[in-house]
Amino acid sequence: MKSQKSIDPAALELLPKAALDGVETVWDRYEAQQPQCGFGSLGVCCRHCVQGPCRIDPFGNGPKAGICGASADVIVTRNLLRQVAGGAAAHVDHAYEAVEALELAAKGNINYSIADETKLQQIARGLGLEVSDKNKADLALEVVEAAYADLANHGSKPVQWLMVNAPKERIAVWQSLGILPRNPDREIREAMHQTTMGMDADPVNLVLSTAKQGLVDGYSGLKLATDMQDILFGTPTPVVTEANLGVLKEDCVNLIVHGHVPLLSEKIVFWAGKLQEEAILAGAKGIQVSGVCCSGNEVLMRNRIPLAANYLAQELAIITGAIDAMVVDVQCIMPSLAKVASCYHTELITTMPIVKIPGATHVPFTLEGADDTAQVIVRKAITAYGRRNSKKIHIPNYKQKIVAGFSVEAIVSALSAVNPNQPLKPLVDNIVNGNIFGVVATVGCNNVKATQDIVHVELVKELVRNNVLVVATGCSAHALAKAGFMNSEGTETYAGEGLKAVLTAIGQAAGLGTPLPPVLHMGSCVDNSRIGDLVTALAGYLNVDSASLPVAASAPEPQHEKALSIGTWAVTMGLTTHLGVVPPVLGSKAVTELLTNGLSDVIGGKFYVETDPLKAAQGLLEDIRSKRQKLGLPC
């Protein structure tokens, strides 16, 4: 078992307080789970029918097949396919809500504006729609119609969001493998069907279906969600703010937004601004909104809201005793929060029909009533402020300055300052000459099986020292923000000479006066679509398959099924995709070999599992080196 719980100094300061306050945390519950079941860890436990559970003995003389005859290979791949389909389902559901919101906004039925007409037009053009002279509501409705057509498509036509956005070379590969997805709901349903008792027993077929779910996630989940959210709320531009629990203000009402979909959190930010006076009347200096997980990333990117905590520290935020209300929407919300909140004055507020937690206050959120709901929630936070127990408050004094908001548009705009006609040229030239050795995207969660943030931070330290430009999203971005990789001092401290020179030159040309940070925060987990867009643009500019670019991906501490579906998408894009926590597949040698090696022959990408961050960095550098070699670039 790992020795340390976290490397985040704020977390380390609060853990003894948790113990003192008698509050159980995720780390306590993790210890209570030890030893975790070996069958489950290896992926060889099946509960897909009521004859089970069946377990395969991968080492000894125990059973080699489930009661129905399913082998370890079948059980492992069936489980994996279900997990990846679960991740894709979460993102497609998220995207669907954003499409509905855009529809209602365009019809004038809800109080949401269409903030980014340029992005709307760009997306419409991409879909082949006629743009000229149309007002934005009409055009938005046409885009919504195209989205619904994808989501309800009953033929065998592949998802249009994929066809118009993915690299052509990749589409050809996916087509040849028969994994171009149709209607995403149908594909997710089919994956559930395919994995029920007495269905597919071919592990290769199951792995290909898993890859298809990765594409469902990438285009009908991530890309569709980001597109809709950018149209509604605006495409991010660089913002300066701070990260870590030190952003909480003892003399303010502290309201945390936690979850993933920005439909509510945008309104909370707006109304927190409007209701400052009421907070002041209640004796506070104002209202401080800060973010946890990806709702935090969304309002960071567009509204400069500071980041309080990533996944593993969500309970610790409440343990500061300074959170007056925490409002949650969907995903990554620990059910334990209600119990933790009950030890303090904190009001935990659930809002979604599919996320209710006994002990929390449920304030139902609807798009039509969004403004009212947001006001109710902000006022609940103000009221809770009056119930504070000052003896229980301790805000660790740790925070880092960060620059975030790097959408592809923002990156291109910074690069345009160097070359207005061909903005990608300076980036590509520096990759070609080796100043930038390659690009790695670090994404995904914290996982209690790893010391919090250590894999993110140590991996990235080594990568940027070796002149790799890192782009990050999700809780990985939080981890790197807290560790000081998202400001210009981070460039001075951590970047290798070549990378430093490039970041300094771009920063100067863009009029920032300081270097760009060595890690660019590209947003929430659905915003991995932005990384996909960047990879697609680079491949397009160079006219090569994305699989041959010196680009790799990493989920250093993945926990959620969404991290597995995103990782699967990265593999289908042809990228070597590192996982810093071992996924439950080792019970099948053949499947492990297929995922970490065999797959690359057919799809270009593969998974690479390594729990040691320094070794993982070496592995990724090696991967980039071999890609550079094949492109004839200096190594």
Ligand code: NFS
């Ligand atoms: Ni991504 Fe973001 Fe964090 Fe993991 Fe959860 S918040 S959507 S799943 S834990 S990165």
Ligand code: SF4
């Ligand atoms: Fe066992 Fe087969 Fe049923 Fe799974 S599907 S629980 S392996 S009998």
